[in-house]
Amino acid sequence: MPNVATLPITVGVGAFLVRERGLLVVRKTYGPSKGQWTIPSGYVERHESIVQSVEREVKEETNIVGRTGSLLAVRNRVTEAANDTFLVFRLAYISGRPEPDHDEVSEAAFVPLEELAISAESASFTRAIVAKLTHADGMHLDPYQPPPDPKDLRAYLLYL
Numbered sequence: 001m002p003n004v005a006t007l008p009i010t011v012g013v014g015a016f017l018v019r020e021r022g023l024l025v026v027r028k029t030y031g032p033s034k035g036q037w038t039i040p041s042g043y044v045e046r047h048e049s050i051v052q053s054v055e056r057e058v059k060e061e062t063n064i065v066g067r068t069g070s071l072l073a074v075r076n077r078v079t080e081a082a083n084d085t086f087l088v089f090r091l092a093y094i095s096g097r098p099e100p101d102h103d104e105v106s107e108a109a110f111v112p113l114e115e116l117a118i119s120a121e122s123a124s125f126t127r128a129i130v131a132k133l134t135h136a137d138g139m140h141l142d143p144y145q146p147p148p149d150p151k152d153l154r155a156y157l158l159y160l
Helices: 050-062 113-118 124-133
Strands: 009-019 022-028 041-043 065-078 083-095 105-112
Touching: 009 050, 009 065, 022 050, 022 113, 041 050, 050 065, 050 083, 050 105, 065 124, 083 124, 105 113, 113 124
Parallel strands: 009 083
Antiparallel strands: 009 022, 009 041, 022 105, 065 083
């Protein structure tokens, strides 16, 4: 394996959005969890904050509008190809009904948490986080803003 410092660094985000005891989940059309229930997710794009990314991904994949809350979990995976960090945020439901994009996602739905925790149709990551994150408080966005920076910060977010 190459030196970790030489690997591309990627940051992904995922949404833990619960409404009436159902978790918003999707069936991806690609990747290791293809066809299984998993949380809406994607990668942070250039000039986009992590909050903008997770809200955009949820809207694109499911047609649900959500508002980002606390940071619930961090997963880091180092492979031959990349050093990948994945952040899971709690989102509050604002509006919409689940509709898949039919590109990256074949199905989107609110599925009961109890079902996802044990279902063979749930990705292993989904089963692992449902029990742990349902009642987790997580880290919350702090209002701190750094002094003005001549490099023009586009976003500065601090979670504590």
